[in-house]
Every structure is written in C-alpha cells, then in structure tokens.
Amino acid sequence: xxxxxxxxxxxxxxxxxxxxxxxxxxxxxxxxxxxxxxxxxxxxxxxxxxxxxxxxxxxxxxxxxxxxxxxxxxxxxxxxxxxxxxxxxxxxxxxxxxxxxxxxxxxxxxxxxxxxxxxxxxxxxxxxxxxxxx
RNA sequence: CCGGCCGGCACGGGCGGCCGCUCCGCGGGAGACCGCGGAGAGGAAAGUCCGAACUCCGCAGGGCAGGGUGGUGGGUAACGCCCACCGUCCGCGAGGACAGGGAAAGCGCCACAGAGAACAGACAGCCCGGGCCCGCGCCGGGCUACGGUGAAACGGCGAGGUAAGAGCUCACCGCGGGGGCGGCGACGUCCCCGGCACGGCAAGCCCCACCCGGAGAAAGACCAAAUAGGGGAGGCCUGGUGUGGCCCGCACCGCACUCCCGGGUAGGUCGUUCGAGGCCCGCGGCGACGCGGGUCGGAGAUCGAUGGCCGCCGCCGCCCGCCCGCGCGGGCGCGACAGGAUUCGGCUUACGGGCCGGGCCGGCGCA
RNA sequence: GGCCCCGUCGUCUAGGCCGGCCUAGGACAUCAGGUUUUCAACCUGGUAACACGGGUUCAAAUCCCGUCGGGGUCA
Numbered sequence: 001x002x003x004x005x006x007x008x009x010x011x012x013x014x015x016x017x018x019x020x021x022x023x024x025x026x027x028x029x030x031x032x033x034x035x036x037x038x039x040x041x042x043x044x045x046x047x048x049x050x051x052x053x054x055x056x057x058x059x060x061x062x063x064x065x066x067x068x069x070x071x072x073x074x075x076x077x078x079x080x081x082x083x084x085x086x087x088x089x090x091x092x093x094x095x096x097x098x099x100x101x102x103x104x105x106x107x108x109x110x111x112x113x114x115x116x117x118x119x120x121x122x123x124x125x126x127x128x129x130x131x132x133x134x
Numbered sequence: 135c136c137g138g139c140c141g142g143c144a145c146g147g148g149c150g151g152c153c154g155c156u157c158c159g160c161g162g163g164a165g166a167c168c169g170c171g172g173a174g175a176g177g178a179a180a181g182u183c184c185g186a187a188c189u190c191c192g193c194a195g196g197g198c199a200g201g202g203u204g205g206u207g208g209g210u211a212a213c214g215c216c217c218a219c220c221g222u223c224c225g226c227g228a229g230g231a232c233a234g235g236g237a238a239a240g241c242g243c244c245a246c247a248g249a250g251a252a253c254a255g256a257c258a259g260c261c262c263g264g265g266c267c268c269g270c271g272c273c274g275g276g277c278u279a280c281g282g283u284g285a286a287a288c289g290g291c292g293a294g295g296u297a298a299g300a301g302c303u304c305a306c307c308g309c310g311g312g313g314g315c316g317g318c319g320a321c322g323u324c325c326c327c328g329g330c331a332c333g334g335c336a337a338g339c340c341c342c343a344c345c346c347g348g349a350g351a352a353a354g355a356c357c358a359a360a361u362a363g364g365g366g367a368g369g370c371c372u373g374g375u376g377u378g379g380c381c382c383g384c385a386c387c388g389c390a391c392u393c394c395c396g397g398g399u400a401g402g403u404c405g406u407u408c409g410a411g412g413c414c415c416g417c418g419g420c421g422a423c424g425c426g427g428g429u430c431g432g433a434g435a436u437c438g439a440u441g442g443c444c445g446c447c448g449c450c451g452c453c454c455g456c457c458c459g460c461g462c463g464g465g466c467g468c469g470a471c472a473g474g475a476u477u478c479g480g481c482u483u484a485c486g487g488g489c490c491g492g493g494c495c496g497g498c499g500c501a
Numbered sequence: 502g503g504c505c506c507c508g509u510c511g512u513c514u515a516g517g518c519c520g521g522c523c524u525a526g527g528a529c530a531u532c533a534g535g536u537u538u539u540c541a542a543c544c545u546g547g548u549a550a551c552a553c554g555g556g557u558u559c560a561a562a563u564c565c566c567g568u569c570g571g572g573g574u575c576a
Contacts, residue, residue: 004153004154004168006153006154007153007154007155008154008155009155009167010155010156011166011167013437014437015436015437016401016436016437017436017437018400018401019437020437050437051437052437053437060472061180061472061473062471062472062473063472065438065441065473066441068437068438069155069440069441069442070441070442072154072155072441072442073154073441073442073443074442076153076154076155076442077153077154077442077443089437101442101443
C-alpha cells in the first residue's frame with residue numbers, strides 16, 4: 001500500500017496521553033533483557049508504536065533520546081516482519097552500550113509476537129472487556 | 135627557557151551516498167498521501183538561583199506582618215548582574231578574595247580555661263608605713279606594670295617618672311572629636327585637641343536606607359462531542375466567598391422577587407515565535423555601555439522532530455607490530471558536558487581542546 | 502513545564518528554631534561475653550552516622566551560599 005516500505009509517518013505513532021494510558025492499563029506485557037513491550041489490539045490494519053523511557057533508566061536526557069531513536073529505527077526497518085493491528089508501547093530497560101540496533105530489533109520482534117499473542121488471547125473470550133470503569 | 139597571572143575570540147570534526155523525522159512554500163491527488171525546493175538544538179538549551187517581558191486575578195489604594203538587597207559612583211527595561219573607583223585581608227609580584235551599613239537604641243550570647251568575659255573588679259603578687267612571737271597565714275594605705283588562661287583581658291611599644299606604679303608625662307602607632315585641602319562620593323591627606331571614655335558576634339533578634347501585590351504558559355483566550363440540567367442580569371439584607379498571612383477598602387455570591395437564554399468537560403485551535411534581536415561601520419566614554427547609519431531573516435515539536443547504515447579525509451589519545459628513537463603500518467574510540475518546550479538579560483554548575491594579546495609578573499641563562 | 506519540601510549509624514529517628522561539656526543520644530538490627538543442658542528472652546560491653554564543597558564565627562550537625570541526591574504537588 002505505502003510506496004515506501006521503510007517510512008514512518010505520523011499515522012504509525014501512538015499519540016495523545018489517553019492512548020498511552022489505555023495501553024498501559026489494558027495491554028499485555030512481555031519482558032526481555034533490554035526491553036519491555038506492552039501490546040493492545042487497535043482494530044487498525046497496521047501496528048502503531050509508542051516509546052516510553054523511564055527517568056530511572058538513565059538520568060541523562062540525551063541518553064534517553066538515543067534509546068528512543070534506536071527503538072524507533074528498529075521498528076521502522078523491520079515493520080514488515082512485525083505483527084500488525086497492535087498498539088505497542090516499548091520501554092527500554094537498560095542504558096549504555098548493550099543497547100545496539102541489532103539487539104533491539106531482534107528482541108522487539110520476539111517480544112511483540114509474544115505480547116500480541118497474549119493480547120488476542122485475552123480479547124477473544126468475553127465481549128471486549130475494555131469498558132474501563134473510570 | 136621555566137613557572138605563573140589576566141583578558142578576549144571563534145569552535146564543539148569535514149565531505150559524499152542510501153533509508154528516515156518535523157515545519158514552511160510550490161505542484162499533483164476525491165482522499166490517505168506523493169514529488170520538488172528551503173529551514174531544523176546549546177554555550178551552557180541544564181540547575182531554576184535572581185531580574186524582566188507577557189497573561190489573568192477585583193488594576194493593585196492604605197496599614198501591619200513577611201521577604202530581599204547592603205562601600206561609593208555609574209550602566210541597564212530591570213536585577214542579587216556588569217563596569218570604574220574606595221577600604222580591609224592574602225600573595226615577592228602580575229594579581230586575587232570580600233553579604234563590605236549600624237555594636238556610645240535596646241535585648242541576647244561569649245563553652246573550656248582563667249582572679250576576672252563586659253563592668254568593673256583584684257588570684258598570685260609589688261611597694262610604703264605600723265605592729266609583732268622579727269624566716270609573720272597580722273593591720274592600714276597605694277598599685278596593676280609583671281605572671282598565668284584564653285579566640286579575645288579595659289589602648290600597643292619605647293623612654294622619662296616613681297617607694298612601687300599608673301596616659302602621670304613625652305615621641306610614634308591606634309582610637310575619639312574638631313577644622314583645612316583634594317574628590318560628585320565612598321574616602322584620602324594634613325593640622326589641632328582629648329588623654330582612653332567605647333572587646334567580639336548583626337550569614338542571633340534587631341535598628342537604618344532602598345526595593346517587592348499575587349500567581350504563573352498546566353498563565354490565559356476561542357471553538358466545542360457525550361453527559362448532566364441549569365446558567366446569566368437587576369434590586370434587597372443578617373451571612374458567605376475571593377489571589378498573598380491579616381485588617382480596612384473593593385468585587386462577587388446566596389435566600390425570597392423580576393427579566394433574559396446560554397454555560398461547559400473530553401478533544402481541538404490560538405497564545406507560539408521579530409525580539410530590551412544578530413552582524414558591520416562611524417562617533418562619544420577609562421570602562422560597563424550609549425547614540426547614529428547600514429544590513430540579515432534563521433526551530434516551533436506536543437509522549438515530544440536532527441537519527442540509522444556506510445565510504446574517504448583530518449585531529450587527538452591509547453594499544454600492537456617493524457631493530458631503541460625518528461618514522462611507517464594496523465586496530466579502537468570521534469570522543470567532554472549535554473538536547474529546545476512562551477521569550478529575553480544575568481548568575482551558578484558541568485566540560486574537551488585550540489587560537490590571539492608586539493599583554494603582564496617572578497626566577498635562571500646569554501648579550 | 503512550574504511550585505514546594507527533605508537529606509544524621511544497616512533501618513527508623515532525637516538534637517537544629519536558641520552554635521560550645523556532641524567524643525552526636527535512643528530503638529530495632531549486628532558482633533563479643535555472661536546466664537541456660539540447648540534455644541529464645543534477659544544482662545553487660547563493642548562496631549557504626551551529621552550527603553558534598555565553600556563562607557561567617559574563637560568555635561558549625563546547627564547559621565548563610567552553591568552543588569548532588571530523594572520526595573510531594575498542580576491539567
């Protein structure tokens with residue numbers, strides 16, 4: 001559909017505070033060595049990405065920005081291999097040199113499949129328990 | 135040559151390829167979006183320590199309380215910032231540091247030691263006279279130099295003087311008062327007088343002078359689903375509410391009466407980038423800076439845009455190899471601190487080197 | 502993004518306003534000894550801290566300034 005397979009337009013980004021809140025509240029979690037992935041079905045043909053780096057991972061904000069860019073790059077370059085129809089929030093867990101593009105890409109693919117499977121399993125029985133009391 | 139001091143400057147690798155991000159312009163498309171072109175983090179963007187602009191609160195009036203600043207003069211929109219000068223202290227010096235008003239308005243504190251710690255007094259002691267049991271632990275009087283303690287001891291050191299002493303007298307220094315001269319002033323300097331009467335702490339309370347209304351872009355303005363039924367204006371009176379801690383003042387609300395229909399959450403748009411702006415030249419000023427002229431257009435994201443993968447060149451550091459060095463080759467790291475979130479002026483803190491000044495100081499050597 | 506508060510033994514704290522016998526007290530924990538056949542409890546003793554750097558002062562955990570940490574709050 002999109003002529004450029006490696007593009008990352010705004011459509012594919014998770015936007016707005018409430019969207020993030022919903023994923024954090026209802027999403028299925030999968031944790032690896034350097035990442036945590038939280039997934040939630042979004043009833044769209046594509047998957048959307050949100051990144052959240054806690055301040056306790058690194059105090060340095062340039063370092064936090066670097067982690068976010070790497071995650072985004074891994075998502076952009078491997079989008080065709082990732083499951084679709086999910087809202088993903090990816091949280092880097094460790095700073096520093098272990099956080100390379102290859103490692104992030106491999107773990108992102110593995111964890112988003114895991115979390116996506118868990119999310120669809122939780123959604124299929126019961127009529128969409130998303131009605132959030134609030 | 136070695137060591138050191140001060141000030142200033144531009145920087146934060148460069149070029150190229152591919153894949154991407156945000157905004158703007160143009161074109162295409164019904165639209166999602168696509169193509170082309172342009173722009174796209176810092177000197178500290180940081181900490182949020184000050185000062186402002188801007189916005190709202192009843193336009194902010196008075197009093198009390200509270201907070202801040204603290205040599206003088208200037209600069210500035212303003213400042214707790216900057217400049218010049220003064221004073222004190224440190225350094226051989228270039229220079230550096232300083233919250234640097236008032237302690238004879240008052241209160242408070244000054245541990246330990248010491249006789250005595252703030253107002254005088256006399257522990258050990260000295261001297262004179264008298265008495266005596268004449269090697270006295272006696273009486274009367276004079277005295278505080280000397281001794282010891284302490285961070286600090288009632289002016290310091292020296293000389294005269296004396297029974298011993300004492301600003302008792304004298305010189306110098308300090309202190310206080312008065313006057314002359316220089317300076318806008320802080321202050322400096324000189325002369326005269328007094329003869330000591332005034333210990334320290336105000337980053338303890340406090341006094342004096344000056345400054346400060348409060349909140350902060352999550353300020354605030356507009357559009358406006360769902361849901362819920364209320365909301366606004368006028369008159370009236372005991373009460374209540376409000377932006378800062380209180381009071382006065384001020385404004386608003388509520389009960390009952392009359393009149394009129396809009397108010398507002400999620401979400402979105404604006405605020406949002408041209409401003410005490412940068413650069414160049416000239417003039418004034420010791421300088422901070424000011425005045426005049428010319429010229430430039432340079433981020434606006436909203437879970438938050440500058441990145442990723444490569445190639446070549448360059449710098450520095452480290453490691454390895456070639457015979458030590460010189461030099462050559464290879465490898466690693468591109469190296470620090472760190473990223474806008476309304477915008478400026480400062481301060482502070484973090485940090486890698488480089489360049490400049492016919493700059494300055496000390497030491498050694500040579501001429 | 503703004504505003505506000507707090508840093509004391511391993512942990513929770515007292516002291517701070519009003520500086521000095523603070524060589525910093527207490528509780529729990531820990532170590533050693535005692536008691537007990539042993540364990541617990543109890544008794545005695547010990548180890549152990551003023552976040553960091555400057556300044557004011559004769560003297561700073563305390564007062565002032567600056568860093569660095571930790572926390573709260575506001576749509």
